[in-house]
Structure formats: structure tokens, C-alpha cells
Amino acid sequence: xxxxxxxxxxxxxxxxxxxxxxxxxxxxxxxxxxxxxxxxxxxxxxxxxxxxxxxxxxxxxxxxxxxxxxxxxxxxxxxxxxxxxxxxxxxxxxxxxxxxxxxxxxxxxxxxxxxx
Amino acid sequence: xxxxxxxxxxxxxxxxxxxxxxxxxxxxxxxxxxxxxxxxxxxxxxxxxxxxxxxxxxxxxxxxxxxxxxxxxxxxxxxxxxxxxxxxxxxxxxxxxxxxxxxxxxxxxxxx
Numbered sequence: 001x002x003x004x005x006x007x008x009x010x011x012x013x014x015x016x017x018x019x020x021x022x023x024x025x026x027x028x029x030x031x032x033x034x035x036x037x038x039x040x041x042x043x044x045x046x047x048x049x050x051x052x053x054x055x056x057x058x059x060x061x062x063x064x065x066x067x068x069x070x071x072x073x074x075x076x077x078x079x080x081x082x083x084x085x086x087x088x089x090x091x092x093x094x095x096x097x098x099x100x101x102x103x104x105x106x107x108x109x110x111x112x113x114x115x116x
Numbered sequence: 117x118x119x120x121x122x123x124x125x126x127x128x129x130x131x132x133x134x135x136x137x138x139x140x141x142x143x144x145x146x147x148x149x150x151x152x153x154x155x156x157x158x159x160x161x162x163x164x165x166x167x168x169x170x171x172x173x174x175x176x177x178x179x180x181x182x183x184x185x186x187x188x189x190x191x192x193x194x195x196x197x198x199x200x201x202x203x204x205x206x207x208x209x210x211x212x213x214x215x216x217x218x219x220x221x222x223x224x225x226x227x228x
Binding site: 105 | 119147149151156157158159160161164166204206215216218219220221
């Protein structure tokens with residue numbers, strides 16, 4: 001149980017275009033999902049907290065107009081990188097938190113974004 | 117954002133050896149989690165700890181929630197090649213709305 005999927009697993013896009021990444025909790029409902037960014041050989045850095053039915057909460061320094069988050073259902077959150085630039089190239093990982101038990105967080109497999 | 121200090125940063129060990137790593141914080145946490153991340157993959161939850169002093173095992177892995185609530189330890193016994201990866205600790209403060217704070221990671225490499 002507690003499986004989280006992400007799509008796509010990797011994407012290459014041209015500078016100036018937008019890219020949407022989907023995060024799904026496959027076997028549980030998640031009112032809260034999280035989006036992280038990870039650079040090579042570094043730890044995970046939280047970008048934003050996605051709450052079902054409400055606006056996402058962004059961490060300091062993360063541009064909310066650039067990284068659009070939508071959490072329209074209890075099993076799906078999306079991250080859209082708008083007007084992507086090469087410096088947005090990174091590994092994006094989502095996580096979904098159980099709404100019961102001990103509120104453990106489970107992570108998706110990640111999406112490798114390369115902006116050319 | 118805040119990160120937890122993990123040590124060692126990396127380690128090379130031989131197959132069959134035991135491994136120990138730890139995570140320290142200046143803040144108190146109510147939950148400690150240990151994750152393993154393989155290259156190009158997302159982190160996988162290994163062990164979750166919820167009480168100070170708690171000792172929990174998952175196969176060859178054993179983790180402990182420090183008494184001070186500011187540290188946690190992970191031990192791997194009789195390491196095997198598939199243990200290779202990056203191990204992250206993560207702490208969560210008081211309240212279910214608290215976010216996870218991640219450690220800096222320990223890169224483990226196992227030689228035959």
C-alpha cells in the first residue's frame with residue numbers, strides 16, 4: 001500500500017514553454033501533498049505544500065506564479081512549471097501524506113526535467 | 117530552509133559489514149523517519165519512529181529515536197550490495213501539519 005506515482009518520469013522542453021507534472025496517490029486519499037526539488041548530490045528541498053481544495057502554500061523563495069500547483073482531488077496534485085528556463089532543470093519529487101495513522105509521507109518516483 | 121546534519125556524509129564499506137549513521141538537530145522533533153533513495157528514484161520509507169527512546173527494526177535495519185528528541189540513528193547489519201544508495205533522515209515537529217525537515221544525506225557504497 002501507500003503508492004505514489006508521477007508522470008512523466010522525465011521530460012525535455014524548450015526554454016519558454018510550460019510543463020505539467022502529475023502526482024497521484026494510487027491506493028489512498030491524500031488531502032495534503034508536497035512538492036520537492038532536488039539538485040544533484042543534494043537533499044530534498046520543499047517547494048510547496050498542496051492542500052486539496054485550497055491554495056498551495058509556498059516556501060520562501062519559491063515563485064508561486066512560476067510553479068503553479070493544483071490539488072483538485074484527493075488523489076491528484078499537479079505542478080506546472082511555467083515559462084521554463086534552463087535553471088529550472090532539476091529532479092522534481094512529489095509526496096503524499098496519509099490522513100490517518102501517523103501521517104507518514106510517501107514519495108513518488110520523481111520527474112527529471114531538462115530545459116534546453 | 118533548515119536541514120538536519122547527517123553523518124557520515126559518505127562511506128565505503130565491504131559487504132557483510134555493519135553500518136551506522138546518525139542525524140542531529142538543534143530542534144526537537146516528534147517524529148523521525150528514515151528514507152533510502154536510489155539514483156533517479158524517489159525516496160522510499162524504511163523506518164518511522166514516534167516516541168523518544170523507541171527502537172524499531174525492519175529486517176537488517178534498526179533505527180532509534182534519541183532520548184533528547186534531537187537525534188536519531190540508523191544501523192544496517194551485514195550489508196549487501198543492494199544497500200547502496202543515499203540514506204536520508206527526516207524529522208517532523210509538533211502537530212500533524214508540520215512539514216518534514218530532511219537531513220543532508222549519507223551516501224553508502226558497498227564493495228564486494
